[in-house]
Amino acid sequence: xxxxxxxxxxxxxxxxxxxxxxxxxxxxxxxxxxxxxxxxxxxxxxxxxxxxxxxxxxxxxxxxxxxxxxxxxxxxxxxxxxxxxxxxxxxxxxxxxxxxxxxxxxxxxxxxx
Amino acid sequence: xxxxxxxxxxxxxxxxxxxxxxxxxxxxxxxxxxxxxxxxxxxxxxxxxxxxxxxxxxxxxxxxxxxxxxxxxxxxxxxxxxxxxxxxxxxxxxxxxxxxxxxxxxxxxxx
Numbered sequence: 325x326x327x328x329x330x331x332x333x334x335x336x337x338x339x340x341x342x343x344x345x346x347x348x349x350x351x352x353x354x355x356x357x358x359x360x361x362x363x364x365x366x367x368x369x370x371x372x373x374x375x376x377x378x379x380x381x382x383x384x385x386x387x388x389x390x391x392x393x394x395x396x397x398x399x400x401x402x403x404x405x406x407x408x409x410x411x412x413x414x415x416x417x418x419x420x421x422x423x424x425x426x427x428x429x430x431x432x433x434x435x436x437x
Numbered sequence: 438x439x440x441x442x443x444x445x446x447x448x449x450x451x452x453x454x455x456x457x458x459x460x461x462x463x464x465x466x467x468x469x470x471x472x473x474x475x476x477x478x479x480x481x482x483x484x485x486x487x488x489x490x491x492x493x494x495x496x497x498x499x500x501x502x503x504x505x506x507x508x509x510x511x512x513x514x515x516x517x518x519x520x521x522x523x524x525x526x527x528x529x530x531x532x533x534x535x536x537x538x539x540x541x542x543x544x545x546x547x548x
Contacts, residue, residue: 355534367538379533423468423529425485
């Protein structure tokens with residue numbers, strides 16, 4: 325069974341631009357969560373989508389948004405990029421609907437210049 | 438929200454040594470995992486262990502849910518064990534699949 329895939333793997337953007345990252349979960353998984361990892365803040369939860377609905381949201385500004393499609397693939401969008409948004413963005417998938425094991429993708433490394 | 442405290446923050450070992458990493462939680466969790474982050478940033482699943490003990494080769498983990506802590510044991514360490522180890526936990530009923538991560542333990546195994 326294929327693992328969690330994320331695209332693109334690397335991205336360089338300029339301040340003020342927007343970016344969209346994509347995550348395809350493991351087949352059959354209905355929950356997708358997004359995390360941001362930075363050297364200063366560690367791994368922080370952004371949001372979780374389950375069956376196309378946002379089920380949980382972390383403490384990030386409204387510039388960070390996401391959605392989930394009927395095939396469980398998820399996208400996250402960051403608008404008006406700031407230098408501080410440079411980070412590794414990781415998504416995780418799980419069956420959802422219970423305390424199940426989560427599996428992480430390889431991440432998208434975003435650099436904002 | 439849940440607070441996760443990992444110790445030690447850094448650990449340097451000689452190849453062949455054993456080690457124990459600890460994770461304390463501020464609240465009871467029913468979703469608990471250990472990860473190893475590889476040099477490229479991917480989080481590799483080690484254990485899903487909300488309670489009890491599990492073993493996988495040279496690695497084992499124990500979670501004492503009633504006392505809100507978990508331990509990761511690495512025996513006969515190898516240089517390839519180097520990297521950052523994270524524990525993470527959550528409460529499904531209130532937070533869905535959300536995991537709160539500790540700050541990690543940076544493990545260096547020298548030949």
